Amino acid sequence: xxxxxxxxWGYHGNSKCSxxxxxxxxxxxxxxxxxxxxxxxxxxxxKVIRKLKSLLTEKxxxxxxxxxxxxxxKENNSNVVIKNLEKKEKQLHKKIDNLMEALENGQHIDxxxxxxxxxxxxxxxxxxxxxxxxxxxxxxxxxxxxxxxxRLQDGDILDNSYRKVLVDMLVNSILxxxxxxxxxxxxxxxxxxxxxxxxxxxESNLVTEPFTFVKRFGSPKHSYSNP
Numbered sequence: 124x125x126x127x128x129x130x131x132w133g134y135h136g137n138s139k140c141s142x143x144x145x146x147x148x149x150x151x152x153x154x155x156x157x158x159x160x161x162x163x164x165x166x167x168x169x170k171v172i173r174k175l176k177s178l179l180t181e182k183x184x185x186x187x188x189x190x191x192x193x194x195x196x197k198e199n200n201s202n203v204v205i206k207n208l209e210k211k212e213k214q215l216h217k218k219i220d221n222l223m224e225a226l227e228n229g230q231h232i233d234x235x236x237x238x239x240x241x242x243x244x245x246x247x248x249x250x251x252x253x254x255x256x257x258x259x260x261x262x263x264x265x266x267x268x269x270x271x272x273x274r275l276q277d278g279d280i281l282d283n284s285y286r287k288v289l290v291d292m293l294v295n296s297i298l299x300x301x302x303x304x305x306x307x308x309x310x311x312x313x314x315x316x317x318x319x320x321x322x323x324x325x326e327s328n329l330v331t332e333p334f335t336f337v338k339r340f341g342s343p344k345h346s347y348s349n350p
Contacts, residue, residue, distance in 0.1 A: 195261040
């Protein structure tokens with residue numbers, strides 16, 4: 124059977140007994156032919172977080188640190204806003220130099236003096252904007268990134284902030300199959316497969332109480348592939 128890939132959204136709902144349930148559901152769940160089950164939030168997230176934390180070995184941290192640093196440097200060097208501001212600053216300096224030369228030659232003194240003042244004001248604004256943009260760029264060294272990642276080795280996997288940092292930093296996307304989770308990481312060339320009995324886990328955590336309402340709680344980068 125041909126694989127069908129669709130996005131999974133996070134939802135939560137309350138039962139008549141006021142219990143709150145959180146789960147992921149395929150966006151094509153209600154379409155004809157889609158038999159994908161809803162998956163309790165904890166099943167996917169706990170397994171992914173534990174796996175991500177296990178990746179933070181000394182050897183991997185070296186690789187991840189270098190990759191993050193190189194990627195950020197590349198983005199910084201290709202920053203279009205900063206490049207345009209640098210170009211504008213050079214052009215303003217050249218204009219002011221030309222106007223000063225004209226002023227020294229006694230040409231239209233009042234008009235040239237006014238234009239010099241206008242250009243100097245624009246130059247000052249451009250330089251201020253340049254400094255603001257420079258303050259936004261990533262400036263950590265590879266050593267500092269490594270130190271940060273090393274501290275994550277001892278993080279609490281039950282802490283939501285810690286979990287979010289791991290996912291935001293390491294995960295590009297997650298593919299969900301009946302018996303396997305495939306994590307596509309931001310660093311590395313090979314996907315990471317977690318072979319698990321997902322169906323058994325889902326059935327042991329099925330919600331049997333009817334919901335009184337359902338809300339979507341997020342937009343995870345998880346995908347479901349129905350082979």
